[in-house]
Amino acid sequence: MKAMMISDFCVMKNALLQMVGILAVVGVVMAWAMDTVVGAAAAVGAMVPFMYLFSVGSLDEQNGWERFRLTLPLTRRQVVFGRYGSTAVVAVAAAVGGLIMGALVMLAVGVMGDGAAWASGLSAAQNPPEALLASAALTLTVFLLGAAVALPLMARFGMTKATRFVPLVVVVAMAFGVVASDTPLSSGVLAEWSAWVTGDALHGAIVVGGALLAAAVLYVVSAFVAAKLYEKREF
Numbered sequence: 308m309k310a311m312m313i314s315d316f317c318v319m320k321n322a323l324l325q326m327v328g329i330l331a332v333v334g335v336v337m338a339w340a341m342d343t344v345v346g347a348a349a350a351v352g353a354m355v356p357f358m359y360l361f362s363v364g365s366l367d368e369q370n371g372w373e374r375f376r377l378t379l380p381l382t383r384r385q386v387v388f389g390r391y392g393s394t395a396v397v398a399v400a401a402a403v404g405g406l407i408m409g410a411l412v413m414l415a416v417g418v419m420g421d422g423a424a425w426a427s428g429l430s431a432a433q434n435p436p437e438a439l440l441a442s443a444a445l446t447l448t449v450f451l452l453g454a455a456v457a458l459p460l461m462a463r464f465g466m467t468k469a470t471r472f473v474p475l476v477v478v479v480a481m482a483f484g485v486v487a488s489d490t491p492l493s494s495g496v497l498a499e500w501s502a503w504v505t506g507d508a509l510h511g512a513i514v515v516g517g518a519l520l521a522a523a524v525l526y527v528v529s530a531f532v533a534a535k536l537y538e539k540r541e542f
Contacts (some may be wrong), residue, residue: 308385308392309387309389310381311381311390312392312393314389315389315390315393317361317394318363319362319366323359323361323397326354326355326358327355330351330354333354334351334412335347335412336514336526337350338429343429343433343434344409344418344429344434347405347408347409347412348405348406348408348439349405349442351405352401352406353401353446353449354401355392355397355400355401355404355451356397356454360454360458361393361470363390363393365475367420367465368465368467376541377542383534383537383538384534387458387462387530387533387537388530388534391454391526394458395526398450398451402446402447403443405443406439406440409439411495413429413430413434416429416430416513423486439517444516444519445518447520447522448518448519449522451519451523451525451526452526454526454529455522455529456473457473458530459532459533459536461533462540463533463537463540465538
């Protein structure tokens with residue numbers, strides 16, 4: 308598993324550095340354009356791991372690397388668990404990076420003067436720490452859920468074919484979730500949930516922490532499913 312993770316990071320080193328540099332600039336521009344640090348930090352925290360996931364999956368199919376890798380002293384389970392491990396590390400690092408970017412933007416605004424009209428929404432007062440932490444945790448939750456769906460499909464069909472099935476699976480899963488919960492996705496319901504989460508710090512921490520924990524558990528379960536699928540895959 309460790310060897311596979313190191314392999315992924317070596318293959319993606321240059322691409323990751325480029326992503327970080329580009330998205331740091333994009334994050335600052337988004338914060339200024341949207342007039343919120345919380346939203347920009349969440350966007351950066353989401354874009355990096357999703358770009359990594361699909362980029363590293365695409366590299367598997369280039370020049371027969373995926374087939375060649377199976378000739379190395381790595382079992383198929385190690386390949387899958389290593390990919391899940393590297394993806395999780397990138398996701399957590401991206402969430403932390405989004406928080407750091409947000410803190411630096413607010414620090415810069417504070418130094419330059421947060422009373423300016425262009426910085427009205429970028430001050431620390433408008434972006435409290437609990438909101439930044441919640442946005443990072445929820446962004447990580449969303450990514451883990453998406454990766455838990457995408458990675459088993461990538462393990463079974465490969466990156467190219469998996470992209471045909473991921474949107475279908477996500478839409479069907481959302482539909483079943485709405486039916487099972489008997490909760491229509493209306494703006495009123497979302498507003499009520501938002502008010503409930505943000506209205507009480509304890510409730511907010513329970514909801515956000517519970518969602519992240521559930522996503523992490525599903526991610527681990529997904530890893531074992533993907534390992535089974537990859538072991539049966541024929542090249």
